[in-house]
Amino acid sequence: xxxxxxxxxxxxxxxxxxxxxxxxxxxxxxxxxxxxxxxxxxxxxxxxxxxxxxxxxxxxxxxxxxxxxxxxxxxxxxxxxxxxxxxxxxxxxxxxxxxxxxxxxxxxxxxxxxxxxxxxxxxxxxxxxxxxxxxxxxxxxxxxxxxxxxxxxxxxxxxxxxxxxxxxxxxxxxxxxxxxxxxxxxxxxxxxxxxxxxxxxxxxxxxxxxxxxxxxxxxxxxxxxxxxxxxxxxxxxxxxxxxxxxxxxxxxxxxxxxxxxxxxxxxxxxxxxxxxxxxxxxxxxxxxxxxxxxxxxxxxxxxxxxxxxxxxxxxxxxxxxxxxxxxxxxxxxxxxxxxxxxxxxxxxxxxxxxxxxxxxxxxxxx
Amino acid sequence: xxxxxxxxxxxxxxxxxxxxxxxxxxxxxxxxxxxxxxxxxxxxxxxxxxxxxxxxxxxxxxxxxxxxxxxxxxxxxxxxxxxxxxxxxxxxxxxxxxxxxxxxxxxxxxxxxxxxxxxxx
Numbered sequence: 001x002x003x004x005x006x007x008x009x010x011x012x013x014x015x016x017x018x019x020x021x022x023x024x025x026x027x028x029x030x031x032x033x034x035x036x037x038x039x040x041x042x043x044x045x046x047x048x049x050x051x052x053x054x055x056x057x058x059x060x061x062x063x064x065x066x067x068x069x070x071x072x073x074x075x076x077x078x079x080x081x082x083x084x085x086x087x088x089x090x091x092x093x094x095x096x097x098x099x100x101x102x103x104x105x106x107x108x109x110x111x112x113x114x115x116x117x118x119x120x121x122x123x124x125x126x127x128x129x130x131x132x133x134x135x136x137x138x139x140x141x142x143x144x145x146x147x148x149x150x151x152x153x154x155x156x157x158x159x160x161x162x163x164x165x166x167x168x169x170x171x172x173x174x175x176x177x178x179x180x181x182x183x184x185x186x187x188x189x190x191x192x193x194x195x196x197x198x199x200x201x202x203x204x205x206x207x208x209x210x211x212x213x214x215x216x217x218x219x220x221x222x223x224x225x226x227x228x229x230x231x232x233x234x235x236x237x238x239x240x241x242x243x244x245x246x247x248x249x250x251x252x253x254x255x256x257x258x259x260x261x262x263x264x265x266x267x268x269x270x271x272x273x274x275x276x277x278x279x280x281x282x283x284x285x286x287x288x289x290x291x292x293x294x295x296x297x298x299x300x301x302x303x304x305x306x307x308x309x310x311x312x313x314x315x316x317x318x319x320x321x322x323x324x325x326x327x328x329x330x331x332x333x334x335x336x337x338x339x340x341x342x343x344x345x346x347x348x349x350x351x352x353x354x355x356x357x358x359x360x361x362x363x364x365x366x
Numbered sequence: 367x368x369x370x371x372x373x374x375x376x377x378x379x380x381x382x383x384x385x386x387x388x389x390x391x392x393x394x395x396x397x398x399x400x401x402x403x404x405x406x407x408x409x410x411x412x413x414x415x416x417x418x419x420x421x422x423x424x425x426x427x428x429x430x431x432x433x434x435x436x437x438x439x440x441x442x443x444x445x446x447x448x449x450x451x452x453x454x455x456x457x458x459x460x461x462x463x464x465x466x467x468x469x470x471x472x473x474x475x476x477x478x479x480x481x482x483x484x485x486x487x
Contacts (some may be wrong), residue, residue, distance in 0.1 A: 035423045314400040
């Protein structure tokens with residue numbers, strides 16, 4: 001099956017990216033720099049990622065808010081103009097169909113959903129649309145993520161002063177003279193921006209950003225190691241139809257008003273988990289030695305299964321293997337010794353509080 | 367004489383013993399290597415057995431023995447110097463030496479020209 005190309009496909013090839021198929025797209029897993037160096041450059045300065053494979057969707061219509069409240073646990077009145085919130089599409093058993101960002105700009109709701117779930121999500125939204133709500137999938141837009149402590153400075157040097165824009169806020173801005181929609185958000189745990197712009201302008205902006213001394217091109221490999229350190233979930237690993245937001249440590253995504261009204265899909269199950277505690281929880285996992293543990297390994301305590309690894313690999317920032325996993329709620333999320341078993345091999349591991357590397361978001365002053 | 371497998375191992379033959387490693391192409395494809403497991407010295411292995419593991423940031427890759435025989439020497443220092451495993455350094459980054467017990471198995475492997483054709487695709 002042929003893979004879809006983002007507007008930056010030629011850019012990636014010109015920058016010696018190693019391309020891999022991902023969720024139906026031909027995407028850069030790394031550039032010549034390599035995953036570790038791309039990861040560390042993002043933590044220390046700024047990394048530029050192409051995330052155009054994620055679907056950008058707009059909803060127009062007076063009933064769009066109500067429609068989203070029928071399928072998410074978000075209080076849409078909290079999504080004020082120029083702000084964004086993390087949310088989840090829920091099924092009737094409180095499982096997560098996908099996670100997403102909901103934002104509002106120019107009075108219009110905008111969603112960003114996972115590439116691997118875009119087809120599902122678009123059909124799901126269509127099935128829930130009221131007749132007066134118009135949905136549009138922005139196939140003519142690219143999405144870049146500039147992440148890291150130098151991201152704000154880099155954009156300022158290109159004429160976009162974003163010092164007044166805080167974490168989970170968005171605005172229009174011109175970057176190097178190009179019209180963009182800029183969100184202060186990301187998937188790395190660092191301060192940074194996600195930049196939506198017309199596909200026709202994407203290569204010009206990417207080249208301008210890439211030529212900045214502070215910026216390193218980074219691929220999906222570094223995106224994954226960064227989000228694992230930050231304890232951020234990936235659908236299909238930390239989230240799926242059988243995992244509730246409470247299991248995955250995402251109780252914050254269930255708005256107060258929605259909890260009080262218990263009026264979202266799976267509310268009975270989710271509220272029970274919030275009030276009485278979930279049967280399992282997500283935690284960081286640090287292997288004791290140098291050998292990584294991978295997705296699917298079983299976690300055991302005294303020979304009994306107590307959980308599993310949901311994402312595993314190597315943490316360049318900690319310079320040691322690191323993973324995420326679900327464990328029974330009786331197991332401490334910090335400092336509990338366990339054994340990860342896979343393929344007849346056992347690796348000693350210890351649970352560790354999330355995030356494994358502290359978040360450094362640009363939060364508004366109190 | 368050097369031979370290659372379709373799984374990107376090489377074996378260089380000297381008398382009845384071969385030195386085994388992975389190709390520059392494989393090293394490039396693996397990316398940053400963060401852990402390796404090497405075979406036990408004196409162990410007997412069959413052609414195609416998984417004898418070593420390379421763990422990169424993203425995935426674990428099994429390394430298969432190109433031939434049957436007895437492992438006579440293991441390049442243990444390599445496990446403590448993973449950054450030395452580079453495509454330019456593939457020969458120095460050998461993994462183990464093996465005494466062949468069936469030299470006829472070499473006929474099932476590729477020569478350098480055939481291997482280069484394989485990876486050119």
